[in-house]
Amino acid sequence: MFNAFLSLLKRDLRLAFRHKSEILNPLFFFVIVVTLFPLGISPEKQTLAEIGPGIIWVAALLASMLSLDSLFRSDFDDGTLELMLLSEYPLSVMVLAKIIVHWLITGFPIIIFSPLLGTVMFLSPDAIVTLMITLLLGTPILSLIGAIGMALVVALKRGGMLLSLLVLPLYIPVLIFSANAVGSSMAGLSISGQLYFLAAFMIFCLTLAPIATAAALRVSLE
């Protein structure tokens, strides 16, 4: 089973690297959205430092959500998903492999680029480290919860708008605790509570979301 898991992981990664736009577009989107805010609000250092954590996190959230389509869409269209359903391995494990790939190609680049955006938004060095830690804990949650929503709408022709309606409310706890942790570390406050919450929520989602996603895929493939 572990071998099947690994081979699916490798296959999906190879496919993603062949279509480089799948990796670059969400990242590009993330950077653009953050850039819009100083233009729309004010380039003042104090203002940006105050709203920066929230803005970077909202942008990460949207980038992750908009890239969910790549998670199941092509496999749904060419019938690979149906084969996965029929295979001897549990669907939830296969789904987890796909979610990990999604995180690697969307969440991970966002983490790598976040210090740059943190600097642009005048976050303190401490806050930038916190930003990276919250992204490290939080973006997997986005991929995991997003996978459930994507699995529900994958069979629909126009599921994009619907997906955001389903998924965004569920992202709220991640946004609240992550953005607050970054803001708190700017103010020099302790952030261990927020990080513990994020870690716990991530493990919680890691155990349950693949099962829910598999169940949703079964419904969509009927």
Add this chain to the structure above:
Amino acid sequence: MLEMFQMGKYGAYVWSSYGLALFIMGYVAIKPLMDKKVIFKELMMKYRRESQNLAGKKQEQKQEQGQS
């Protein structure tokens, strides 16, 4: 008596809340009752059509049998 309805200075707030509740809950309750009438009417027409078709077919069959 009138003072009771004025609710101090909050009359507008209190009465608009209760009015809204009455409106929303009334609509939510009455809508399905009206839907029920529509469904009955629709199904009635459907069954009538079906039985007419059935009767028509039987007659055709009888005529065919008579001819042969």
Add this chain to the structure above:
Amino acid sequence: MKSIWKSVMKFIYHFASPKHFYRISGKLIPWFGWLAAILLIVGSIDGLFFAPVDYQQGDSYRIIFIHVPAAWMSMFIYMVMATSGAIGTIWKIKLADVVASSSAPIGAAFTFLALVTGSIWGKPMWGAWWVWDARLTSELILLFLYLGFMALEAAIEDPRAAARACAILAIVGVINIPIIHYSVEWWNTLHQGATVTKFDKPSIHISMLIPLLLMALGFKLYYVAVVLVRARNKVLYSEQNNSWVKEIVKAHG
């Protein structure tokens, strides 16, 4: 043990068969409906005219007799949807799916009512129509969850697949609601600890508690009556090719 379980399930399936449900619910609806109407009228009159004036908020607190039961119902109905969705998925009882989908618009209406009455109550209390108060914010997110549920149901054409998908969404939602609620509450205490929140004051006087409980019970019975009417409509429509529906419709007109 197994045979007992089997006969219990057999009884449930029999009871939950569309035909039986239609017959029994038809008898129950007037009871629930009228009882709800009486409770709501008595509760409103008691709350509006007989409950004493609050020494801090004056008469404006009378809005809570609508707001609080509506907020309770909004959470209760989402739980009903998740539970009946799970029942429909596990035991393949169609009636449970019907209850889940019939409940959604009623729950959304209660959520909306709780939001608007909260905002009307907030105007004289906070001086603004909207404040990012923990309860109002949670209620708003709950409204989003309801709208997502209804949008998903509307987007999937096959009613059976829609019921399965919505059940998963409702279960995921119900697991998330406490987490969302907790995080919103935490966020709220950080940003505005000073707002007056008298919605859930623990030491409420008995003369205020009685109309509140009357209204809460009235709302619940109202929900049961309306959900039964809606479920009956759906059952009638989806079973339209069965002979018992034909008999009922023909006898009706």
